[in-house]
Amino acid sequence: MTEMISPDVFASVPDPDGRFGPYGGKFVAETLMSALADLELVYRDLSCDPDFQKEFDSDLAHYVGRPSPLYEASRMSDAIGGARIFLKREDLNHTGAHKVNNTIGQALLAKHMGKKRIIAETGAGQHGVASATVAARLGLECHVFMGAEDIKRQALNVYRMKLLGAEVIPVTSGSKTLKDAMNEALRDWVTYVDNTFYIIGTVAGPHPYPMLVRDFQSVIGREARRQSLAMTGKLPDALVACVGGGSNAIGLFHPFLGDEKVAMYGVEAGGHGVETGQHAAPLSAGTPGVLHGNRTYLMQDKNGQIMETHSVSAGLDYPGVGPEHSWLKDIGRVNYVAANDDEALTAFHHWTRTEGIMPALETAHALAYAEKLAADMTPDQHIIVNLSGRGDKDILTVAAIEGIEV
Amino acid sequence: MSRLTPCFEALRNSGRKAVIPYIVAGDPTVATTVPMLHSLVAAGANVLELGVPFSDPMSEGPVIQRGHERALDNDVSLSQVLDMVAEFRQEDQTTPVVIMGYANPVERMGYADFAAACAAAGVDGLITVDLPPEEVGPLNVELQKVAIDNIFLISPTTPAPRISTITANASGFIYYVAVKGVTGAGHLDSSDVSMHLDLIRAETTLPVCVGFGIKDAESATAVGAMADGVVVGSALIDTMAGALEAGGSLNDGVNKAVALLGSIRTGIDNM
Numbered sequence: 114m115t116e117m118i119s120p121d122v123f124a125s126v127p128d129p130d131g132r133f134g135p136y137g138g139k140f141v142a143e144t145l146m147s148a149l150a151d152l153e154l155v156y157r158d159l160s161c162d163p164d165f166q167k168e169f170d171s172d173l174a175h176y177v178g179r180p181s182p183l184y185e186a187s188r189m190s191d192a193i194g195g196a197r198i199f200l201k202r203e204d205l206n207h208t209g210a211h212k213v214n215n216t217i218g219q220a221l222l223a224k225h226m227g228k229k230r231i232i233a234e235t236g237a238g239q240h241g242v243a244s245a246t247v248a249a250r251l252g253l254e255c256h257v258f259m260g261a262e263d264i265k266r267q268a269l270n271v272y273r274m275k276l277l278g279a280e281v282i283p284v285t286s287g288s289k290t291l292k293d294a295m296n297e298a299l300r301d302w303v304t305y306v307d308n309t310f311y312i313i314g315t316v317a318g319p320h321p322y323p324m325l326v327r328d329f330q331s332v333i334g335r336e337a338r339r340q341s342l343a344m345t346g347k348l349p350d351a352l353v354a355c356v357g358g359g360s361n362a363i364g365l366f367h368p369f370l371g372d373e374k375v376a377m378y379g380v381e382a383g384g385h386g387v388e389t390g391q392h393a394a395p396l397s398a399g400t401p402g403v404l405h406g407n408r409t410y411l412m413q414d415k416n417g418q419i420m421e422t423h424s425v426s427a428g429l430d431y432p433g434v435g436p437e438h439s440w441l442k443d444i445g446r447v448n449y450v451a452a453n454d455d456e457a458l459t460a461f462h463h464w465t466r467t468e469g470i471m472p473a474l475e476t477a478h479a480l481a482y483a484e485k486l487a488a489d490m491t492p493d494q495h496i497i498v499n500l501s502g503r504g505d506k507d508i509l510t511v512a513a514i515e516g517i518e519v
Numbered sequence: 520m521s522r523l524t525p526c527f528e529a530l531r532n533s534g535r536k537a538v539i540p541y542i543v544a545g546d547p548t549v550a551t552t553v554p555m556l557h558s559l560v561a562a563g564a565n566v567l568e569l570g571v572p573f574s575d576p577m578s579e580g581p582v583i584q585r586g587h588e589r590a591l592d593n594d595v596s597l598s599q600v601l602d603m604v605a606e607f608r609q610e611d612q613t614t615p616v617v618i619m620g621y622a623n624p625v626e627r628m629g630y631a632d633f634a635a636a637c638a639a640a641g642v643d644g645l646i647t648v649d650l651p652p653e654e655v656g657p658l659n660v661e662l663q664k665v666a667i668d669n670i671f672l673i674s675p676t677t678p679a680p681r682i683s684t685i686t687a688n689a690s691g692f693i694y695y696v697a698v699k700g701v702t703g704a705g706h707l708d709s710s711d712v713s714m715h716l717d718l719i720r721a722e723t724t725l726p727v728c729v730g731f732g733i734k735d736a737e738s739a740t741a742v743g744a745m746a747d748g749v750v751v752g753s754a755l756i757d758t759m760a761g762a763l764e765a766g767g768s769l770n771d772g773v774n775k776a777v778a779l780l781g782s783i784r785t786g787i788d789n790m
Contacts, residue, residue: 130653140622140649142578144674144699147681286584287574299577304700306676403622403649404575416596417627419574 118446120371126437131320131407134443136436139319141406144303153321155226160328165221172217173332176250177207179214181333183340183497189467189484196350196490198483200470200500201337201365210473210502211333211361212243216312218329220247223310230254230305233312234298236263236291236357237428237475238270239502240314245279255279258297262289263427270506288421291357291431295405315358316435319406323435330364337497338368345495351376351486354499355479356396356449357429359438361501370446377446379438380482382424382475383453393422395434396442396449409436425454425510426474428502456481461504461511473502474510521643521668522615523691526565527726527747537692537728537748538563538739538784540755541619542776543570543586544603545595547759551769553606558777560614563784567607568646568750571600571620578648580703582753585760597624597633601640608641617644617670617691622654630661638665644691646670652688659688672696675711679718686723693725694750697742698732703753707732713745735779736786743787755779 126133139149159165173179181202190197203211216233223231231253235241241257248255257274261283264271274281287293295318302311316323316330341349352369354362356379369375384392392398395410402411404419412420412432424430441447452460457474460481465471472480476499483498490496504511512519530537540559544552556567570583572590579587597620604616618637625633625647637645645667650658655669662669668691673682676699686693695715697707712729719727729742730750739749755776762772 138654139651140654141651142648142674143651143672143685144578144676144696146651146653147676147678286588292575296575296577300580300701303578304704306699400627402626405577406649408626411623413623413627415627416598417573417624418591418596419623 118444123370126440127320127324131324133437133440136408136439137320137323138408139406140403140408141319142303144306148306149319149321151226152222155222156321156325159222159225169218169221173214177213177217178205179332180336181205183337183344186468189464190487192467193484193487195487195492196494196496197492198487199349199495199497201333201497203333203361203499203501204472204503208239208243208246209505210239210243211330211364211499212240212314213246214332214364215314215326215329215360216240216243216247218325219310219312220251223253224251226310228308228310230309231312232256232258232298232301232309233314234258234291234294235314236294236430237426237473238263238267238274238506239428241279241281242270242273242277244312245274245277248279249277256301257281258284258294258301260288260290260294261285263291266427266510267506268509290427292419299405315360316363316437317358317405317407317409317433323407323437326360327363327367327437330360331367333361333364333499334366334368337365341497348372348375349497350490350494351378351496353378353380353479353483353486353496355380355429355475355501356434356438357382357393357431357475359435361499363435363437365497365499366447377448378482378486379447379449380478381449381451382426382429382478383451384423386453387451391423392451393424393430393432394451395432396438397451401439404433407436409433409439410442425457426478428473428475429478450482452478452481458511458514460484470500471504472500473504474507476501521666521691522613523566523643523668526615527692530565536743536746536787537565538780538787539566539568539728539748539750540564540780541568541570541750541752542755543572543583543590544600545572545590545593546586546756547589547763547772548769549593549595551773552603555773555777556607557610558773559780560611562777562781564614564780565748566615566617568617568619569600569604571597571618571624573621573624576621578701580701580753582703582757582760586756597628598636601636601642604642605640615643616641617646618642619646620648622647622649625658630658634661634665634667637667642667644668644670646672646694648672652684655688670694673719675699675715682719683722686725689725691725692747693719693723693727695719695727695729695746696731697729700731702731705732707738707742709741712742716745736782739783740786740790744790749787751780751783
């Protein structure tokens with residue numbers, strides 16, 4: 114940690130230009146600038162409108178099933194013998210991950226703006242499923258852009274989206290993964306900007322997306338804070354969450370940023386190992402640059418070309434990260450670390466067998482790190498891990514890696 | 520002053536319109552780029568737009584995306600693009616060259632180094648698709664030091680009050696994007712273009728050129744009647760790539776694209 118940071122600082126970002134320190138901003142083609150300005154205005158109005166907040170809260174309670182439980186993983190904590198580990202059970206949300214908190218919020222914005230067509234990009238398919246779900250519920254046309262490589266890895270989620278009535282559009286350019294899906298979604302948005310609302314699935318993209326996605330996801334941390342106080346009488350000593358774009362992590366972290374005694378760990382995808390270059394860990398091993406509408410840490414080569422990433426989990430396979438994370442790294446408020454593919458797979462099995470909770474492979478990165486962290490702490494301390502999603506979607510991937518035919 | 524202002528003044532004085540081809544540097548090969556630029560000038564190009572290949576060209580349609588991919592397969596970097604401009608300048612000191620691309624390669628090089636390298640190579644202007652006026656301040660400071668024009672896009676979705684914000688930051692010329700969409704997409708609506716050109720001209724005396732959606736002599740002529748110039752990109756690259764895919768030689772591909780540019784020149788001059 115660096116010197117003490119005033120809690121007010123965390124409430125002051127982004128500034129009116131969408132900046133988190135030097136990061137964030139609106140680096141997009143001119144055609145989208147007015148759409149972003151419209152969205153910003155609508156969001157500024159609605160975010161302080163009690164009726165909108167009530168509608169959002171009601172949907173979260175009755176459709177998503179919030180609040181999600183905070184669960185003490187006793188058997189795992191006993192086995193480790195260090196800090197007690199609590200899981201924030203976002204996997205129990207409708208559609209099985211934290212993603213839906215944000216899609217509910219953005220779909221309400223789309224409804225208020227009178228947009229009849231929504232588009233989304235997806236990596237693991239969780240955000241695509243969550244978008245297709247809210248589109249079905251509101252009767253909106255939904256198009257989901259997904260890398261051809263990810264379509265192979267996540268066949269179950271692709272079929273779920275189709276069942277929900279969404280069109281899944283394979284993206285065959287570039288590395289055929291999440292970043293290319295986002296390029297294609299931006300191209301679609303430029304073309305159909307008048308009637309289309311782009312539901313970005315993470316805290317990246319141009320302003321105001323990193324801000325509004327953070328705000329919608331912060332329900333995770335607000336609940337966790339109350340639940341921690343109720344269950345343990347104190348705030349947690351540490352928070353752990355996986356970071357791809359970083360929406361589940363910012364959702365958990367944000368309401369605690371001003372609590373200087375709460376340590377925070379964002380776990381990136383180490384892939385085959387950060388030292389091999391085959392990973393998806395821009396905060397651990399990247400440099401600042403501009404991609405997808407914001408300035409942030411990126412995996413890029415010496416000429417500024419975006420590099421292909423590798424992670425066993427499609428949802429973390431992204432060369433950038435939300436700009437607020439870049440800022441939190443630079444000011445030293447959050448520690449960013451990495452867990453590699455093997456560690457995540459080990460944790461996937463370990464937690465499934467020990468707690469009867471099968472985590473998403475993305476989440477397994479956070480769990481892998483939490484085990485190490487807990488071991489270096491004491492039983493009077495406690496850690497909250499964001500259990501951001503369930504692992505059903507990944508069982509075919511795990512089986513394939515282990516040479517098992519399902 | 521860059522070469523752009525005198526170029527447009529001369530065109531205006533002779534009642535002619537600017538024909539501006541766009542190609543991606545290093546597509547299909549590094550060796551073809553500079554000779555093709557000279558051929559385009561010979562075929563009637565007044566200003567050259569040279570695309571800087573980028574891994575994530577978010578505003579490009581499929582035709583130009585593939586151009587970027589081919590160039591990246593040839594490992595073309597921003598500094599190599601500037602080397603190509605310098606090589607072009609050895610034989611042509613008068614035709615303005617504008618480089619067009621995305622922010623990240625420029626960020627990576629650093630604004631001051633980039634501006635200096637552009638000046639040394641003989642670049643006249645810059646179009647950065649994802650650097651709107653809100654984000655361009657620090658780069659503009661560096662470009663102004665070396666008198667390189669920063670050219671901005673105005674689109675059909677740009678609200679009228681915003682046009683003056685853009686023109687206040689712009690020099691060289693204004694690039695009006697005639698269609699909502701990516702490069703090479705859609706059909707442009709002449710009356711819509713005409714209305715927007717009027718709005719832009721109410722705010723600036725800079726020349727206004729129109730691009731996106733210009734495919735041939737006919738569409739170029741329709742736009743040329745209203746604008747100070749036309750930009751043709753996807754149609755040229757599609758013609759070139761199509762000839763290569765059909766088994767034609769590199770020369771054949773380049774020649775067909777240059778011939779298309781020539782027909783656009785003739786069409787506009789005879790309108």
